[in-house]
Amino acid sequence: DINYPEQEILSAFANPKALCYKPDPKGLLSARTAIVKYYKLKGIFINIDNIFLSASTSEAYTLLFKLLMEPGDSVLVPVPSYPLFEHLAQVEGVKSISYPLYFDGGWHIDFYVLKNVCKKNTRAIIIVNPNNPTGSFLKQSELTELIQFCKNNQLALISDEVFCDYPHYDDTERVNSIAQINEILTFSLNGLSKAAGLPQLKLGWIVINGQGELYHEAHNRLEFITDLFLSVSSPVQHALPTLLDLAPIIQEQILKRVLSNYSWLKKQIKAESVCRLLPVEAGWYAILQVPKIITEEELLLELLIKDNVIVHPGYFFDLQTEGYLVVSLITRSDIFQTGINYLLSRIDRLTQ
Numbered sequence: 633d634i635n636y637p638e639q640e641i642l643s644a645f646a647n648p649k650a651l652c653y654k655p656d657p658k659g660l661l662s663a664r665t666a667i668v669k670y671y672k673l674k675g676i677f678i679n680i681d682n683i684f685l686s687a688s689t690s691e692a693y694t695l696l697f698k699l700l701m702e703p704g705d706s707v708l709v710p711v712p713s714y715p716l717f718e719h720l721a722q723v724e725g726v727k728s729i730s731y732p733l734y735f736d737g738g739w740h741i742d743f744y745v746l747k748n749v750c751k752k753n754t755r756a757i758i759i760v761n762p763n764n765p766t767g768s769f770l771k772q773s774e775l776t777e778l779i780q781f782c783k784n785n786q787l788a789l790i791s792d793e794v795f796c797d798y799p800h801y802d803d804t805e806r807v808n809s810i811a812q813i814n815e816i817l818t819f820s821l822n823g824l825s826k827a828a829g830l831p832q833l834k835l836g837w838i839v840i841n842g843q844g845e846l847y848h849e850a851h852n853r854l855e856f857i858t859d860l861f862l863s864v865s866s867p868v869q870h871a872l873p874t875l876l877d878l879a880p881i882i883q884e885q886i887l888k889r890v891l892s893n894y895s896w897l898k899k900q901i902k903a904e905s906v907c908r909l910l911p912v913e914a915g916w917y918a919i920l921q922v923p924k925i926i927t928e929e930e931l932l933l934e935l936l937i938k939d940n941v942i943v944h945p946g947y948f949f950d951l952q953t954e955g956y957l958v959v960s961l962i963t964r965s966d967i968f969q970t971g972i973n974y975l976l977s978r979i980d981r982l983t984q
């Protein structure tokens with residue numbers, strides 16, 4: 633299984649400083665210094681004052697909805713993508729408006745529809761880069777168009793970059809992070825959940841960027857909101873420098889497994905197969921297109937009840953039509969292969 637450096641992780645929490653409560657609304661300086669270093673290793677230079685810690689990326693979204701929107705305002709969210717946006721928005725009294733990503737061998741933002749669904753009371757657009765579950769990166773040309781779109785409509789750009797440490801291969805056309813973009817108001821989100829494979833530690837962060845009065849106002853208000861909650865625990869903040877130093881050891885193992893599961897899966901889907909494996913640029917998931925003999929729900933229930941195999945239906949992620957299953961590539965390889973063999977035989981039986 634993934635070999636977590638357990639002793640080092642546990643020792644990071646044995647810091648006596650954690651017994652003292654000296655909160656900072658942005659997060660402790662030592663924790664934010666570690667985040668500056670995390671970006672520097674990627675060649676991205678962040679101002680330490682632009683970092684705000686949060687108790688997970690999910691919480692970061694709610695902080696940003698509070699910051700940018702009044703009840704009744706709207707936010708643009710990609711589909712297919714992470715299924716929590718609608719609900720995260722709803723609990724803040726905000727409406728989520730979907731904009732589509734389309735697939736033509738790769739995934740792209742449908743700018744035509746995006747421009748048409750944007751309303752007067754829309755305040756921000758979310759991108760997930762790389763996206764879950766499509767595993768697709770935003771491209772440089774798309775970023776240029778997005779920045780112009782945000783300028784035209786006075787929108788903030790929120791970029792969820794939790795899977796950025798898991799590219800499957802290199803491509804210079806990709807946008808790895810928007811953390812340095814300041815032509816418009818931007819927020820890039822990340823956290824320990826994926827960067828160190830430690831979701832239970834509940835630590836995420838926001839990097840804010842922008843220019844002029846709007847940026848200063850947003851910065852001050854975000855500090856006011858985080859000061860209200862002071863939600864990130866001191867022990868995890870004190871542990872962060874060590875945890876981020878250990879992160880590459882964990883990332884390396886996860887990425888190795890994800891790549892090997894994906895390449896094994898690719899070999900199983902022969903040219904004559906009734907299933908199709910969609911290409912993946914990054915992340916922990918793969919999408920399988922399957923024949924629409926029964927509904928996704930019926931198929932996954934058959935797999936669960938008859939074969940003990942768990943997969944997600946495409947509709948969880950708002951894939952536009954039926955006939956898609958999302959499989960997790962982080963499953964231990966022997967279990968993954970058994971599960972896929974069951975899945976493919978079940979589909980074979982259904983199509984005969």
Ligand SMILES: Cc1ncc(COP(=O)(O)O)c(C=O)c1O
Nearest residue numbers: 688689690714764823825831836
């Ligand atoms: C795209 C994306 N963003 C955010 C999260 C949640 O991260 P956190 O555990 O930091 O709330 C997930 C979890 O799977 C995710 O897929």
